[in-house]
Amino acid sequence: MPAAATAAEKMDTIYRRQRFIYDATRRYYLFGRDRLLGSLKPPLGGSVLEIGCGTARNLIRAAKRYPDARFHGLDVSEAMLRSARASVARHDLASRIALGCGDATAFQPAELFGRDGFDRVFISYALSMIPPWQDALKQAAACLTPRGELHIVDFGDFEQYPALLRRVQLAWLRRFSVVPIPGMQGKIEALAEEMGLSATAEKLYGGYAVKIRLQHR
Ligand SMILES: C[S@@+](CC[C@H](N)C(=O)[O-])C[C@H]1O[C@@H](n2cnc3c(N)ncnc32)[C@H](O)[C@@H]1O
Numbered sequence: 001m002p003a004a005a006t007a008a009e010k011m012d013t014i015y016r017r018q019r020f021i022y023d024a025t026r027r028y029y030l031f032g033r034d035r036l037l038g039s040l041k042p043p044l045g046g047s048v049l050e051i052g053c054g055t056a057r058n059l060i061r062a063a064k065r066y067p068d069a070r071f072h073g074l075d076v077s078e079a080m081l082r083s084a085r086a087s088v089a090r091h092d093l094a095s096r097i098a099l100g101c102g103d104a105t106a107f108q109p110a111e112l113f114g115r116d117g118f119d120r121v122f123i124s125y126a127l128s129m130i131p132p133w134q135d136a137l138k139q140a141a142a143c144l145t146p147r148g149e150l151h152i153v154d155f156g157d158f159e160q161y162p163a164l165l166r167r168v169q170l171a172w173l174r175r176f177s178v179v180p181i182p183g184m185q186g187k188i189e190a191l192a193e194e195m196g197l198s199a200t201a202e203k204l205y206g207g208y209a210v211k212i213r214l215q216h217r
Contacts, residue, residue: 007076007105008076008077008078008101008103010177011075011076011079011080011129011177012077012078012079014077014176014177015054015077015080016079018176019055019079019080019082019083020083022055022057022080022083023055026125030124030125031204031205031208031209032153032204032205032208032209033057033058033153034061035153035204036122036124036152036153036211037058037061037062037065038065039151039211039213040062040122040149040151041066042066042068042069042119044068045069045070046066046068046069046070046119046120047069047070047071047117047119047120047145048062048066048069048070048072048118048119048120048121048122049071049072049074049109049113049118049120049121049122049143050062050071050073050121050122050123050124051074051104051121051122051123051126051136051139051140052074052075052104052123052124052125052126052127052129052130053073053074053075053080054075054083054084054126055080055083055084055087056073056083056087056088056097056099057087058122058124059071059073059084059093059097060087060088060091060093060097063091063093063097064091069096069119070096070098071093071096071097071098072097072098072099072100072109072112072118073097073098073099073100074099074100074101074102074104074107074112075099075101075102076101076102076103076104081099081101084099085099098113100112100113104123104126104130104135104136104139105132105135106139107139109143116143117143117144117145117148118143118148119145119147119148119149120148120149120150120151121140121141121143121144121148121149121150121151122150122151122152122153123136123137123140123150123151123153123154124152124153124154125153125154125155125178126154127152127154127181127184128154128155128173128178128180128181129176129177129178129179131179133181134187137152137191138191138195141197141214144215144216147215147216148215148216149214150197150214150215151211151212151214152188152210152211152213152214153204153210153211153212154181154184154209155173155178155180155181155184155209155210156180156185156203156207156209156210157180157182157184158170158206158207158208159206159207160206160207161206161207161208184210185201185203185210185212188201188212189201189212192214196216197214197215197216197217198214198215198217199212199213199214200212200213201213
């Protein structure tokens, strides 16, 4: 892959074939996603956006869990979105889940979805695939309604894991262009402070994952 490949080219290359086995395989290592969905709790009639929605696995589960809310999903990979569209249609949820193609670091929610703000925005295991992840986080926070919440789950620092296991895990993730953000919790808390947001973080499974919620003070 050329060094200057865009995020879209890079993700399409990774997921062109992976997308067919994505949901079946990722259930074994993308932990904490359902916990995040359980804590979303959008208001009645509320709007929810997932950034980096992949196959729409999370959106479909969330739409079934919160039948009054409207869902929106954004991904930079057209290949992933093909799987997402097919899956949403299979679950008969096309009227409640809108999908759009865009880069997490620079997208216009009004152009993609006809609205500027969302009551809940979430990012599940996508920040660790986005080198300028801080820009994605700021963009996500900018999409919140005044009472909105931004929920994040991603790989943690694996603190309680033996060093060898940690090295093997990180090397394996790199093969998929996944680079867990070292000290992610502290870095996100610092960014939240800069943006005037409060942050509530939870370490999951001995540091395997971190779940963070940001909201206006
Ligand atoms: C590991 S998958 C996670 C998918 C889904 N959120 C989940 O929890 O199953 C990461 C997703 O982020 C997308 N992604 C990576 N870089 C992106 C970017 N710059 N903008 C938008 N999406 C991006 C990828 O195409 C992929 O679908």
